[in-house]
Amino acid sequence: MLSTITQNKEAIIETVFEKSHFCFVAVDENGIITFLNDNYCRFLEVVREEAIGKHVTEVIENSRMHIVVKTGEEEIADLQYIRGNHMIANRIPVFSDGEVVGAVGTVLYRDTKEWMKMNTHIKNLLLELENYRKQLRKQTGASYSLHDIVGSSVKLNEVKEKIIKTSSGDVSILLIGESGTGKELFAHSIHQLSERHNKPFVKVNCAAIPEHLLESELFGYEGGAFTGAKKEGKMGKFEMADGGTLFLDEIADMPLNAQVKILRALQEREIERIGSEETRKIDVRIVAATNQSLEKLIEQDRFREDLYYRINVVRITIPPLRERPEDIRVLAKYILRNISNRTGNRVIDFEQDVLDFFLHYDWPGNVRELENVVESAVHLTNSEIITRNDLPEHMQPEMVFKDHRNSLKDILEKTEIKAIRAALRQAGGDKVKAAKLLGIGKSSFYEKTKKYGI
């Protein structure tokens, strides 16, 4: 038997990989595709030569192959959602001299009646589960959980793991990240994963409430406490969140006098409504979020250091979208599917050119900006596929030159910044490699990154 295998090794390998009904993919230790069989190419509607050399998350929806090469642990019979189907995926790391050197993956997609039946059954079960989740969320006020956080880049997975580790318990969590990175989604998820998930989740947007109303919003008031107050009084957010989670969004915008009162409420675990002498016990877990540096605000005496230490017990930084390009494609497709379902527009995909552009764009507004771009493209497009022409004006190729406010110097600088960021991304943050990719010397590269604060 063994000798037959050795003699016909190549023919056997070819039969297994190309003639069987499985979809096969192989990646190297960095998650880059090194092999994709014909079946899989057909299913994914990709050209093999173009797919090979790309990161697996750019080609295969919801892939975890890049994770398997990191963990070295095989994943068998995992359910994977690809191109509208739930597939059964096996992912096996390949070892050489005790080191992971890559992984092979198989996906079962034969469209047999049996499988279709099972797929429908699974879809039904998942829908039912989703309904239960929605009902539970309605009751508590936290509408999202980790399941709603799309993306499986290494950086996003690290955040998810940290969330899972720290959610249970009462420790205060500070979420830091640029606008639109998903801080609110993570705050909801923390609540859902905590022991408090059956209790209320209450959000306070510290930037949106006028300063003179903030105190009554947070602590409530007794009937007739001030002119314009409701006769029956009003419960504050602290009381509403009793037993649950209080999410202080945009905490950097909290006025100093309110900071003092919040600190007292947290230290003493009790509050007083405005106009009342009575103290009420409260038990809330604090999750706060900011896109500003609280440390800088402390230096400028705009944020209290004691409150900072109180809320910054666990600190979780959510990376901007440009630092996790592997998530962009899957997020764009997820957002497109949601918008199409919601609006009834039959827009099903993006042209490759659009996805390539998305990968290299800077996304200053992060996922929120991506949502807006896809939404506007869905309304503008005349076909089922979104093309580069359907994107907003500032994303059109010639736009940078049309803008009369841009001097040649500005254009050159912007282009340099984009090229440096793209090279750093491609080089996985390695500055020497990035300089090489750009064909410039190390010191010139360092000078430029310093100049642009990259």
Ligand SMILES: Nc1ncnc2c1ncn2[C@@H]1O[C@H](COP(=O)(O)OP(=O)(O)OP(=O)(O)O)[C@@H](O)[C@H]1O
């Ligand atoms: N990983 C993700 N998966 C799916 N949707 C996401 C993800 N990240 C963000 N979003 C979506 O992007 C939008 C912005 O997210 P969110 O409001 O949580 O960001 P934020 O960081 O709290 O922003 P801000 O600081 O401006 O309040 C929301 O519609 C959210 O549903």
